[in-house]
Amino acid sequence: MTIQINLNQPPFSFLDADQLDWLTSRLDLVFFNAGAPILQQGDQAPGIYIIYKGVVEERDPENGQVFSQYGKEDLFDVRAVLEKSCKHTFAAVEETLCYLLRADDFIQLLEQSGDFSVYFNTDLGTQQSMVERQDSSVSEFILSRVDDDVIRPPVYVSAQTSLARVAALMFEKKHDALLVRNGQDIGILTGTDLIKATLIGDKTKQTRAADIAQFNLIGVEYGEFLFSALLKMTQHKIERVVVRKEGQIVGLLELMDMLSTFSTHSHIIAMRIDQAKSLKELVVAAKRVETLIETLNGQGVKITALMELVTTLNRRLIFKAFELIFPQRLRQSVCILVLGSEGRGEQILKTDQDNAIILDNEHDREAVLPLLQQLHQALLDFGYPPCPGGVMFINDSWIHTVEGWQERVDRWLHSGKPDAMMNMAIFMDGEPVCGNPELFWPIKASWQLETLRSSIVSARFAKSALQFETPLTFLGNIREDHGKIDIKKGAIFPLVHGVRALAFEHAIDECNSLERLAILTEKGVLDSETAQGLRDALVFFLRVRLRQQLESETPNRGLSQQLDINQLRSVDRNMLRHALHRVKKFKQQLVQHFHLENF
Structure with a gap:
């Protein structure tokens, strides 16, 4: 029988050639009419199914809740084979053809292949690492x-x-x-x-x-x-x-x-930035960062290391531009902050500008404004598009003295309005990159005062994590947005903001989401399993988004948040489901923790 699905991808690519040939010989093709049940709760599954054509829906038989939809080359139900009992029901949504690998044959492969077995008996993070290792044309440098x-x-x-x-x-x-x-x-x-x-x-x-x-x-x-x-x-x-x-x-x-x-370019770019004598030279260095990202991503560099490296290079770019534009007499009189994902150190491809400035003295405003326009233009030339919401130091709302910022933070938190809370969230991720960082610390201390972090304020702050739906029901057979989901709204933002809300509640200094998760675990706010699951989910979202952004030919690729589900392999769709389930469960935990049902 000729096999009409791609088995040269994880998890089957973890098998050697002989094992893969044997697996192919053991597959049976089975057909289900639209609406036909495939597995019922409590059934002992005959094996694992691999969909060739059609859609299968997984439901909770007690309340009818849809957990997942499975499409071409997706697998189900491995858990039913390993646990000897099916937890949910599976039914064909439309006429469906599946390949069936019998339970005994599947178990035999698990016993014969270490990697194949590990993949099905491990967590999302380990699965990601295994898939990345196979996917990457990993250079000798990366492995050394x-x-x-x-x-x-x-x-x-x-x-x-x-x-x-x-x-x-x-x-x-x-x-x-x-x-x-x-x-x-x-x-x-x-x-x-x-x-x-x-x-x-x-x-x-x-x-x-x-x-x-x-x-x-x-x-x-x-x-x-x-x-x-x-x-x-x-x-x-x-x-x-x-x-x-x-x-x-x-x-x-x-x-x-x-x-x-070994050949690499990151240190060369860093040296070019440090040695630049003009903004024109900095623009040349900035344009090489995106090429570096493509190279290192293709060589298998982990997304966390890539974020850290790109954050370092981007902040040095901004710092050098600041030195070239601002005269010595004004450099200690201001503090430039990067906000949002740039402040958290989670930006890879450049997105829109999110920044602010702190003035030591209001009298310096007139002298500083034209310099900020020059710095803003430099950031545009580096590839940072303007912020659609106007969160930029060229706008009056994001230029204040220390006292002015403290008053603004106080107004945001006492207002409780969604826009004010989102401004607070953006500002909370601020990191000083140029000028005098000492101007920032008293402002940061102001929102860590217990009097400003009441349970009501914390709940209002956290509520934004619920504003976008988790797009689980669209997986496998997406019925709107032309087969795409907004990965930022549906996955990244609720996870990042939920973690940020917990960090706000507990006055945690760190901005990076992964570091916040580690501290929340140390403080006992999150258990280690939940924190690790959220960490794995965020890393996956960032990795799969970057891959599609790099494949895009549109300008400003970093702005693209649309994830094309049809371009994902079965293994990636499966990990996406798991990651989205983690986000959905986390949002439910936030509702309980902050009593958001009352807001």
């Missing part, structure tokens, strides 16, 4: 780890060693950096440090090594991925890190050693 092949053994000198002796050792050992012992402290001294101290500065050959060494060492663990080390170098603007193993320094990892072995 920090080990003896890439690190240099450490060379130590004492605190009293002269700079002349340090230079001689560097030449002798062919190292550009040595470690300096100063009592219990260990610092680092580089060739660049030597040049600055002796040729540019006032140090002599007899100066002690400890006098110019840097003791705030940045390190990575032996065995970490090389990409993690590169990310730290990019974030801290350094070209080497120390490598630790069980707490002890075992070597140095140099950027040049890494780049001589």
